[in-house]
Amino acid sequence: MDRLIKKNWWKALGVLILLYVFVMGMLVPLKPGITQVTPSATRTNSQIVLDVQGYNTHFDEAKDTMRIWIKMDDEYILAATRITVKGPTQVEAAFEIPAYLPSDRRVQDFALVIDNHIDGAAVRPNALLVTQDSIDLAMGQTVWRSDRMENLHQLKGITFPFRNILGETIRNTYFHVSLWLAMMIIFTAAMVYSIKYLRKQERRFDHWAAALTTVGLLLGGLGLLTGAIWAEYTWGKFWSWDIKQFTTLIALLIYFAYFVLRRSFPDEAQQARISAVYNIFAFVALIPLIYVLPRLTDSLHPGNGGNPAFGSEDLDSTMRMVFYPAVIGWTLLSCWIASLLYRTAVIEEHLWDEEPTHD
Amino acid sequence: MNMFRQTLRLLWRDWVLEWRSSYALSGIILYVIATVVLVYSALLNIGPQLWNAIFWVILLFAAVSAIVKSFVQESQHRQLYYYSLVDPLALLAAKMIYNTLLLFGLSLLIWGMLALLTGNPVKETGLFVLAVFLGSMGLAIAFTFVSAISAKAQNSATLLAVLGFPIIVPILLTLVKIGANALGFIQDTSITGDLLILMAINLTLLSVAILLYPFLWRD
Known part of the structure; x- marks a missing residue:
């Protein structure tokens, strides 16, 4: 010594x-993330327009490749029917929630997933809570039109993870x-x-x-x-x-x-x-x-x-x-x-x- | 004389010394009675949560005033004389055992006084007695060793508080938690874990004290 x-x-x-x-x-930027989703709760058998706030995102530049889903688990995923980009960090997504959910819980939480070719994929867990009017697991599984979530983009460059709060x-x-x-x-x-x-x-x-x-x-x-x-x-x-x-x-x-x-x-x-x-x-x-x-x-x-x-x-x-x-x-x-x-x-x-x- | 007999002999000597100069012991007992009466007359209505806090705080300060004199009361020359007669570790062990028993007695006194004035809120007596015993042991080990350190300096009473209080915080935090369980206003399943941790803290402090004491007493 x-x-x-x-x-x-x-x-x-x-x-x-x-x-x-x-x-x-x-200096290393944060990975693009989702800071806010409003409204955060809805009921079954309804149309809903979610207002999504992004962080470090480029929604306006990547308008053509924007895809948005709500996801219950790996099997049951619902794609947005219409996507309106409002700015680089704001987008509106419309969903049609069916009358029954493939879940036996009264209130089911969904994660929101956004993907485009610039920002890659971003997830917000527990973004949306859906309350079922009546619970019917079998009906839910037949009614649910499950969409595929494929070919997610990978973000290029070095980033730190984005965490809520x-x-x-x-x-x-x-x-x-x-x-x-x-x-x-x-x-x-x-x-x-x-x-x-x-x-x-x-x-x-x-x-x-x-x-x-x-x-x-x-x-x-x-x-x-x-x-x-x-x-x-x-x-x-x-x-x-x-x-x-x-x-x-x-x-x-x-x-x-x-x-x-x-x-x-x-x-x-x-x-x-x-x-x-x-x-x-x-x-x-x-x-x-x-x-x-x-x-x-x-x-x-x-x-x-x-x-x-x-x-x-x-x-x-x-x-x-x-x-x-x-x-x-x-x-x-x-x-x-x-x-x-x-x-x-x-x-x-x-x-x-x-x-x-x-x- | 082997170490065990030396310890017993020293323990007896500590007791005799305490009894001869009974002002110290009676001073602490007076302090305990005065504090309990003061707390009672100020609060009148003491709930279990407050009871738990007051009990450990009174015990803490009783421990400080009881243990501070452990190594200070004898002059350097007399201590040298002891060290030439007996194993220094026997001296430390005797003081720790003596202080443990003293604190255990004092805490029973505090418990009795508080119970007399406010009623006894302790629901699980066995657990509480165990906590009180382990707590007295922990406080005695930590404060005895710290008082051995601070006796070497000039203003040892202040130094004892400065060095000792932060070190006994883990013991006190665990004690307050176990006490809360014994008083029944917190239900906790991990209570054996807490007791084990208290025991582990006591044993670690004890073993470190035994390891380090040979470096401390020589002067």
Whole structure:
């Protein structure tokens, strides 16, 4: 580590990776999506005209290839009878809902699918709710004129997935989530150095532990801040006492206490030893706080309390191409900052120990 | 003398010391009675939800004032003397066991006082006793170790609060949840899971404390 801090290649690498993350993360457009469908409910045996709002779409340029369906499942699909394009992001589609649905539920939900040659296919799940006047599964299966949904267009170019509610804020994944992961890496490293200090009793390990903890605290603060901004957009409030927000705040308080503890010892060796002990203890106390408790209680975060997980489906391969480099980039940058803090601490100690030759 | 006998002997010594300087124990008991009476006369009508919150909050502060003196009450020289006589881990174990029992007794006192004034809202007594015992154990382990850390600094009482409060939050959150179940205003099927997690937190904190204490006591 001490040889590595004089080398520059990994610092340059970190900065380059972060530049890539910022450029890709901010400039790659979102996949075209559907933001609104009105009306959202109707009855059987009726004609309905749906007003569809698109996002990042080119309906007017792709007027000739526009196709719109409502879809119950892979078998029962209904194509629009008439499509009127109102603008690049607005289109009207008329449907004739038959008298019976091929479903034994009173209220059946339908997904809306739009396809054209520029934007490719876009889906909005649960776009339309249809209430049946009378339920008859057999009648529904005979009445239903099922249309084929074939030859869907593929969108060309690189895009990030479009998600309802999230919209453009999906880009925050590269900041909020990756800062958070980088923080865990840095705190783990700080704990490793605390253990090293207790084993070897060398002062430099204590400097490393303190420097890494400082940077970890900075990353945690930034993670909390980016999270709060994201929460304001998606949940409507900066702070809603979500269990994860709460436990993160407590985790940061534990590490603030580490610095309070450091300052309360005049003797350096004692300070180093006791703060190393506390750092290990705090890290162990952190694990139930961050990994166990949020799973017990309902949370607004994705993957908790019945919310869909933010993983397999949402983090698609394009996002992975930015997300994993972002974690590495933030970690490298944090190591750079920590190495600067470490060198400052070493120089300060050196100056302190030097006998004043003249005054 | 093996470690077990040393621990028992130290436990006895802690009890004798407490009894001789009975001002500390009676101070805590007075605090508990005063707080319960004050809370009762301010609120008069205490529902189960409020009861649960008040119970754990009073226990938390009783724990702080009971445990803060664990390592502070004896001078550095006397501690050095102990360490030369017995295994340091026996000393830590004795303090933790003593504090667990003390907190368990105090929580039974708080429970009794609250029940006397407001009626007993606890529906599942067995579960609540278990929660109280595991909670006393968790608070005792965490606060005893933190008080061992903070005793090394000058203003140890403040430091104990600053270092200890964030660390016991996971224990308290789980306790409040189990308490809510025992009082019957929340029905939860995963209650054994909560108890196991509480036990797991206690054991992890205990094992880390045992691993780290050898680095702490030397001075």
